Amino acid sequence: MMSDGMVIDGSWQLTIHITDLDITRTLRVTGDVHVGGVMLRLVEELEMAIDWSDHALWWPSRNMWLSRTRTTLDQYGVQADTHLEFTPMHKLLRVQLPDLQYLEMRVDFSVRVFTTVVQICKQYGIRHPEELSLLVPFDEKTIRKGGKKPENRQYTRQQSRASSTYTPGKSPGSASVGTPQVDGTGTISRYGTMSKSTEHLQYPTIDPLSYWNYRYPGVPYTATLWKTPNSARATSFNANGTLTPTSATSGDSSLVGGIDVSLAISLPPTQEALDARVCPRNYVEKARQNGGWLDSSVSLMEQGIRESDLLLFRYKFLVFYDLNPKYDAIRINQIYNQARWALLSEELDCTEEEMMMFAALQLQVHLQSNVPEPDFSPSGAKETDDIDAALNDLQMSLEGHSFGRRPGDITSIPELHDYLHFMKPKKYTLRSFKAYWFTFRDTHLSMYKSKETSDSTPLWNANLKGCEVVPDVNIAHKKYGIRVLLPAPGGMKEVWLRFENEQQYARWLSACKLASKGKTMADSSYDSEVSSILAFMSMQHPAPATVINPSNAEIQPELYVAPRFLKKFKSQQMNQRILEAHSNVSELSLYDAKMNYIRAWQALPEFGLSYFTVNFRGHKKEELIGIAFNRIVRMNINKGNALTTWRFNIMKAWNVNWEIKHVIINFEEGQDFVFYCTSADCKVIHEFIGGYIFCSMRSKESSQTLNEELFHKLTGGWS
Missing domain, CATH: 2.30.29.30 (Pleckstrin-homology domain (PH domain)/Phosphotyrosine-binding domain (PTB))
Known part of the structure; x- marks a missing residue:
């Protein structure tokens, strides 16, 4: 005991800032006190009747959560000069979907990013969340000149609320998506009326009566046949966690069973979303975009993401497993839109005929989203029973057609x-x-x-x-x-x-x-491959005449065609070409038009390649590699030509030297390739390889339960 009566017991004053109240408290603690005990004492001293269950301790200088409540302060390395924060784990995050719509939602900033993605997908009824991830948006300056991952732009809640209002009863073709609102309970509200700056972004105006008479001759045109969001099919989770189709029959149709059904039919993007798009001009700029992928094994907060930051929600692993129209209306629509904007942003190269085909399919998607559909199926399409489909597959595999x-x-x-x-x-x-x-x-x-x-x-x-x-x-x-x-x-x-x-x-x-x-x-896939190639080419043939009278259609080519093709033709000529190409796909339903768009996107030579600039060991010159679902390709950095291909099935192991950030890939031939990634962190490449291998292990015979542990084992590395 000291002369002043103080007891020397090894304790010290721990400073904790409560972010919700903007006040600071000090607690006298010892190193053997566990984290849970510190939070309990802090709450008791505050003496406020507030639910603190969503709060946790955050260490700003170390950029880490003290999430293990049974771990002591000594084990974490907390000392007398440490300043902690007591802050909510769930915070607001602004997310842009693949269709360029903005959502504002509450997500857990303390769990791994992969878990956050799973939670977002569950909320909106999107199956197979392992295909998606979150991406930090790059601005044009960073893409053009290079640099580190940009700081996220902050959006105050007042700004986002001021930019949108909800207008019930609007059809998908009549309003653009505004920034959503989040009330105090965390409920998401979406959609905004068309602002003055985005009025010109309307989809093409087509005379609905003329189109109806063409599609369904002899069927009377009545208002009761209109297919509105109130009758749109949706999906929801049942008790055992699987997806089942549901239907909205009354009330607000934007949320059914906790799922936003309107995400299955996208609205025109806002001017903000269009202005934020970046069109890469070469392979180096395409590689720089991949530097923004977040680490799936680390939490948002630990990667520098703060409340109200903007992130892009995108399909990262482009292997779309088990697309089923019964359960995947939202998923198919988001994949279609990611493909669409990738082509319009010139992230993928295609020929002029292919571009006209894509524009025609996009026009058909719009027409089928807004034109009334009768209660019968005019195309005669029938759903095939799962057992019959399995028997057909078995027959094909045995006969080997x-x-x-x-x-x-x-x-x-x-x-x-x-x-x-x-x-x-x-x-x-x-x-x-x-x-x-x-x-x-x-x-x-x-x-x-x-x-x-x-x-x-x-x-x-x-x-x-x-x-x-x-x-x-x-x-x-x-x-x-x-x-x-x-x-x-x-x-x-x-x-x-x-x-x-x-x-x-x-x-x-x-x-x-x-x-x-x-x-x-x-x-057994040979015949279907031949058929799909022929179907893909048939959609590119010039049509003898247009189905829609050009005088009845107002199309903005910039929303349908990549910029490099707009320079070749005048606006009227481009509209005529789009309508001519549309004649080849005018009989397709909404689902078929989207699926044909996705299949055509997958058939492009550059589809599925994620680019990175690297320096191979022993080489000073920067080179380009592309990672796809089954291979790694060494490419010409200027032209994109493949120089060497290494398939995953001959790969023995892939490792990372985390100290010097070198990726090491071992192949069966005894070759070892070592490189340093200059456009992204080496963890991004490690995760791409492991993620694609994880996706290749999925099968209908195996359990459909998502194996998060295996995903992190393949992608997480040492972490």
Whole structure:
């Protein structure tokens, strides 16, 4: 005991700031006091009848939550000079959805980001949350010049409330989405009336009576047939946690079973959302965008995200499992919109014919969202029973339907053979295509001088397993070709093939794509692959006449076509081309139009590649890599051409040296590739690889319960 009566017991004064009350308290504690005991004493001293159950201790200087309540202060390293905050774990977060709508919601800032994403998806009835994540938005200056992850823009609650009001009864085509409001209970309210700055962003005006008479001849046009949000199908969670379809019958239809059904039909974006879009001009800028992905294994607060910050809610792993119209109306709509804005922002490259096709499908989606639909199904579409579908799949797999194979004959090996035009490009040498006799068996492509010499040794042959197949098509000029990039020491060897017509192109392209995955034409997916390619091309054919009279339609091309195509045509000419392309898809339903858009997006050569700039060990020059669902591609940083491809199925391990931020990938051939990522943190690349491997392990036979532990094991690294 000291002379002044103080007891030397090793205690000290701990300073804690209560953020809700903006007051500071001090507690005398010792190092063996656990965190839960500190919070209990603090609440007792405050003597306020308030529910403190959502509060926790936050350590600002260490940027960490003291979330383990049974851990002592000594174990955390808390000392006498430590200043803590007692703050709510649930805070407001401003989120932009893939369709560019803004939501403001209360989320838990103390749990892992992956858990936050799961909670958001559960709230809005979106299945398979493992495909999504949160992204810090980059401004144009950061994308153009490079730099670290930007600081989030702060939005005060007063600003967001002033920018929106709720107007009941508005149809999806008549108002834009304003910033949502959140009341004191955390209830989300959405939608705003069209402001003066966004009045010009209306979707095209089409005469509904003319379109109705075209779609449903002989059916009287009545107001009772209009399909409004009040009758829109929704999804909700039942007692066992699975999704079931529900229907809104009365009252406010924006929330049904706790799920916002209007997210299944997107409204025009606000001017703020359009102004915030960034169009990357090259592969380096595309790579910089991926530097904004948040770490799924760390909480929002620990990654510098604060209350009212803005984050982008996007599909990160582009492998969409089990898309089902019964349960995934919102999910399909958000995927469709992410594809749409990716194309309009020029994040993916496509041909002019493909762009017109995408614009036509988008127009059809808009028409089907706003034009009345009768109670019958005019297209004759019927839902297939799950058991029948499973039996059909089994029959297809047993019979092995494919070109060159007799139905029911499981002993024959499918084979393709025909005259094709072949060229092996070389630098500084002009070479033309020459006709040769080709055969395709298993995964092997062989070339002969003629059909008569096909029994001799081939002039050239290759195993296409692990290759890259890039379509090279121009329908307007009747050009049907593919570029096959074959793995080779030190790079990729490239050969070009040309075909006479679409049927020949579809069959050989499907065989090459399956062979690149190690599959043969005996696979049950071969026929469906051929059909999808032919359907994709049929939508790009020029139509003889437009279904909709151009004088009855007002279309803003900038909302349908990427900027680089707008420079080639005047506005009236572009409108005419969009309406001509629309004639090919005018019979599609809303769901079919969206799904065709998604499938066409997936068919683009650059689909699914997330880019990063890296420095390989031993190389000073910055290079480009792309990570897809099944491979890592080393690419030309200027043109995006594939130089080397490493598939995940030959990868033994991937590791990160967390001290020097080096990614190490080991392959079966004994090759080790080491690189440092210059456009993002190495954890982002580690998570992309692990996340895609996690997605590849999903199957209908396995449990549909999300295995969060396995996800973090594959993506979390040392954390």
